[in-house]
Amino acid sequence: MTSGYGTEPDWYSILGAHPSDSQAELRQKYQKLALLYHPDKRHGDISPERDAEGAQKFIEISRAWTILGNEETKHAYDLQRRDREMTRSFPVDNQIHLEEMIWHEDEEHFYYSCRCGGQYIAIETDLEQTSLVNCDSCSLIIEVLQASRS
Structure with a gap:
């Protein structure tokens, strides 16, 4: 899911989170989704297409956590989001x-x-x-x- 500006995804949306969520809440949402989409946790009775979609989703979830799970990268991302929002508003x-x-x-x-x-x-x-x-x-x-x- 993209942010509507540029090509960078909305990392909060990927985790089903909000910018106001605490680190503990972000971690909990990440862990829940990671377990759901982890390739080793997938059942063997799904089609190859769905398996590939699940693997891609897992990669997006992992990338979102890489950015939002670290205070420095989360802060930088939040500033970029604010700039995009201001550009749309003003x-x-x-x-x-x-x-x-x-x-x-x-x-x-x-x-x-x-x-x-x-x-x-x-x-x-x-x-x-x-x-x-x-x-x-x-x-x-x-x-x-x-x-x-x-």
Whole structure:
């Protein structure tokens, strides 16, 4: 099941979970589904197609747990989900690359001029958490694209 934006699945949906679930609740949902779809637990009287579907489902469940079972990766995923939700709720006016923003040395922030005359201002740590920046004078929002980190 996809999140509706891009190609990344909704890991919470795969586990039948919610972002507000505790780690213990996430673990319990994962374990229940893993037992249900684990290839070694499947009965021999199912068709090869259903067996392949079950194996694929088990892989998705395992991947979801890999992301949501670790606090760091869960936090990063939650931030990405929030960005996607904000983009759907508040349409992005423009996409720019971080290199297009200007670094203001004295005030230690990036800025980019808005068409209304205001500025999009972001400190470096803000851009680590989200890629959406509001104008300081109007309701426009830009998405700051960063080079992928290898």
